[in-house]
Amino acid sequence: MSKYKLIYFDVRGRGEVARMLFTVAGVSFEDKRVPVDAVEWDEMKSKMPQHVLPVLEVDGKQLSQSLTICRYLAREFHLCGKTAWEQAKVEEIVDTMEDLRLEVAKWIYEKNETKKNEISEHLKEQVYPKFAKILETSLRGNEENDNSSGYLVGENLTLADLSVFETLTFPLTIHPSILDDHIELQQHRHRIKTHKRLSDYISNRPLRPV
Amino acid sequence: MSKYKLIYFDVRGRGEVARMLFTVAGVSFEDKRVPVDAVEWDEMKSKMPQHVLPVLEVDGKQLSQSLTICRYLAREFHLCGKTAWEQAKVEEIVDTMEDLRLEVAKWIYEKNETKKNEISEHLKEQVYPKFAKILETSLRGNEENDNSSGYLVGENLTLADLSVFETLTFPLTIHPSILDDHIELQQHRHRIKTHKRLSDYISNRPLRPV
Secondary structure, three states, rough: OOOOOEEEOOOOOOOOHHHHHHHOOOOOOOEEEEEOOOHHHHHOOOOOOOOOOEEEEEEEEEEOOOHHHHHHHHOOOOOOOOOOHHHHHHHHHHHHHHHHHHHHHHHHHOOOOOHHHHHHHHHHHHHHHHHHHHHHHHHHHHHHHHOOOOOOOOOOOOHHHHHHHHHHHHHHHHHHOOOOOHHHHHHHHHHHHOOOOOHHHHOOOOOOOO | OOEEEEEEEOOOOHHHHHHHHHHHHHHOOEEEEEEOOHHHHHHHHHHOOOOOOOEEEOOOEEEHHHHHHHHHHHOOOOOOEEEHHHHHHHHHHHHHHHHHHHHHHHHHHHHHHHHHHHHHHHHHHHHHHHHHHHHHHHHHOOOOOOOOOOOOOOOOOHHHHHHHHHHHHHHHHHHOOOOOOOOHHHHHHHHHOEEEEEEHHHHOOOOOOO
């Protein structure tokens, strides 16, 4: 068994989906949480391949890029679909969630109050509905393919489900009504939250705003 | 053999790496180029799963997200490394090139001349050197692992090499000196450009600014 170490800041951010993959797979790892703005990070930074986090270490070998890390772990843990096409559909959803993350990031980093409100309106009126529709279509398409699992791709939980769950967690704190008109997405979220290998973890993990 | 159709605008943009993958693999595909701003696109848009391009059709099934499409094709065509770790290193480079693309996009979309110049300076002084260093480290690391191929990962050309080649093509038109101090990256670029399965394609493809 490989020895895994995930190095990331002490937030969910770009590290949480990887943590959830380890949890679902039941694979132990060192969850190295570097305090944000700490001297420790200044000292570590130059040793990280791209001078950013997260970094996954596998038997001492380093891997950068959060999405690459998630896909690598998902393949190792058989959480990325059963066929080449299912794997592609999993990755399509993960990349779609990255698009959503970038839209929400505009709100996070905007300092000007007027512009922040404009972004907020744009998110609520345009962005969230667009992504909700894409996800609903995926869920329904999976069911039409005789997968009544309630997951996004194939018969089992995959990286796609975790990515959707985590990517919506922060937006739901600033815009709690996002899923009000989307019962299937509410049910999907509940399914992940109560998954037998995730529910304890989600209930007990450190509370962080992002 | 699957029947492939790549639907994208008539530019390189987010479709060109997929076209290069087909070319390297010697796999025929329909290269559907939709004129930008054409009525045709207005009519097609609602039939595309995420209302954007590129879309890859495989025996009529649709796949969105340019990076997902590239990784899917690279796996199908055995152009993404030979081991799980090599595949991860290929994807790490592809995601790193996406970071670079997003930095360059800021320059493309900035209308204000003063801000555009500031972004230009930032690209030249900070961004390009950072990415050049990451790529040089990958090339040297691969060689140290007894791969004298001159490619970024493993013994053969992969999606990573194509991604680097294509992502630098536009920046080199606005900042031609990017690689002046990086002889290994110049050699790598030359290696791709003269690859026996790519040189004709690169010489004869439609000339597009992006």
